[in-house]
Amino acid sequence: MSIKVRLIAMNFLQFFVWGSWLISLGGYMIVTLNFTGVEVGSIFSTMGIASLFMPAIMGIIADRFYNAERVLGFCHIVGALLLLVAANVTDYPSLYIIMLFNSMLYMPTIALANTVSYNALEKNGLDIVKSFPPIRVWGTVGFIFAMWIVDFLGWTKSANQLLVSGGAALILGLYSFTMPKRPPLKIKDSRSLANSVGLDAFVLFKNRKMAIFFIFSMFLGAALQITNLFGGSFLDDFKTVYPDSFGVQHPNLLLSISQISETLFILTIPFFLQKFGIKKVMMFSIIAWVLRFALFGIGNPGDGLYLLVLSMIIYGMAFDFFNISGSLFVEREADPKIRASAQGLFMIMTNGLGAFFGGILSGWVVDHFTTNGIRDWQSIWFSFAGYALLLAIIFPFIFKYNHVKEEKIRLSH
Structure with a gap:
């Protein structure tokens, strides 16, 4: 073999x-x-x-x-x-x-x-x-x-x-x-312990541009798993209204469209980075998160199924344009001597701190809008959409980055 x-x-x-x-x-x-x-x-x-x-x-x-x-x-x-x-x-x-x-x-x-x-x-x-x-x-x-x-x-x-x-x-x-x-x-x-966990890359926080990027990475990282956490229970709560609908009967099949979309949007990253630069690509990602949550808020497995499907497709842009483009940005901006550590720091901010706070705070939001076991999913999803929208409003004003087109941007692995 x-x-x-x-x-x-x-x-x-x-x-x-x-x-x-x-x-x-x-x-x-x-x-x-x-x-x-x-x-x-x-x-x-x-x-x-x-x-x-x-x-x-x-x-x-x-x-x-x-x-x-x-x-x-x-x-x-x-x-x-x-x-x-x-x-x-x-x-x-x-x-x-x-x-x-x-x-x-x-x-x-x-x-x-x-x-x-x-x-x-x-x-x-x-x-x-x-x-x-x-x-x-x-x-x-x-x-x-x-x-x-x-x-x-x-x-x-x-x-x-x-x-x-x-x-x-x-x-x-x-x-x-x-x-x-x-x-x-x-x-x-x-590698040393400090190098492996990204501690020697904390020097990047002295650079205002990189500090803002990493902080926003943490805030955006909090959104990464929210629909994974609650997507299934959200669809299940429609079982009394749309008991025979595709989304209620096969929630994982519907949600898997997100992962399929993710594999397709990966292929577009080199073009978007070369054409628009990291700042606009990150903005596309944040706006995509706003739409991801908002479409969950107004969609349903019945006559609103197309809105949920659209949300699944948008997920590919929301996830890839942040995770992969962010990693490429770190690779290009960090000193070659600490690039591995910088990637470790990016992971800590997104999949570490971001995922931790996202899990805790999203659970609090769900409980806040739950009364006697009944969840107000529209308010829940709109709260998450509002959070992403706030990031979209703030980000372009404080993240300063002048994009210079390159002849070719290669997707590294």
């Missing part, structure tokens, strides 16, 4: 594990377990907490002490056991602890899987820049496929979604040990 096929299988499973529960777990917790919005938000915020330090710690372990493919396998196997346990837990405190430890093990595997992939391609004499993107796109396919399986089996409001994820994680953990060996680096080549 060729190394590309083996890496496709690994990346497919890597995101299949996540896609099995990320979009539907919120609905399961609210509808089946009767958790509050704050409780659901806090469980999702564990991914933000884990992203603050665990990728760096596991990266150092893989750099200095153990083969990266073994660290990857260990994380997935232990994470699988935690998911299998979580499927049998119904109280909030226990589920929070279990999902916190699962996040601490899963979040580092995203970077570790990349490391293992790069190493395998290099060992086989393949160009990483050309070969990896077509392989990585299968990760998104795996994420979507997992959503569809959980949906078709009718498990979007069931703990079985955690069993599906745990089973896939166990298979991936064992499979990881068969990947080409990526031994620890020599000590002199290993």
Whole structure:
């Protein structure tokens, strides 16, 4: 079997594990377990907490002490056991602890899987820049496929979604040990702890432009997972009004349009960056978030289904134009000596602090507009849209950046 096929299988499973529960777990917790919005938000915020330090710690372990493919396998196997346990837990405190430890093990595997992939391609004499993107796109396919399986089996409001994820994680953990060996680096080549977590990149905060960019990255990062948290429970609340509608019957299929859109908008990023520059591209992203939430507020699975579908399509622009374009901006603006650390800092601000505060605050908003178990979803989504609109109004006035067209902007990986 060729190394590309083996890496496709690994990346497919890597995101299949996540896609099995990320979009539907919120609905399961609210509808089946009767958790509050704050409780659901806090469980999702564990991914933000884990992203603050665990990728760096596991990266150092893989750099200095153990083969990266073994660290990857260990994380997935232990994470699988935690998911299998979580499927049998119904109280909030226990589920929070279990999902916190699962996040601490899963979040580092995203970077570790990349490391293992790069190493395998290099060992086989393949160009990483050309070969990896077509392989990585299968990760998104795996994420979507997992959503569809959980949906078709009718498990979007069931703990079985955690069993599906745990089973896939166990298979991936064992499979990881068969990947080409990526031994620890020599000590002199290993990254320091400060470098790994992005601490030496904090010098960028002395630059007003970069400081504003990172602060807005945190604020915008808070919006990234909100529809993942509450999209499923939002659609489920229409079951009495539109019980036979597509969105109520197959929530994951409807929500998966967002991930499909994401894969398509990635291809447009080089054009938009070259044509408009990072400031306008970021503005497009923020405005897209406003529309994403507002369309949820006025749409429904019945005669308003087209509004929800439009929101799913817009998600691709909202997510990619912020996450990927922001990463490219950091890569171009940071000093070459601290580029890796700058990317680490970008992740801390978005997937760490941003995701943590987004999970907590969005849960509070949902609870605020919930009375006797009935959620006022229009007010909830409009609140999130108002938050994004406020960022859209402030951002262009305080982020100063003069775009200079380049002959060619290449999407780096």
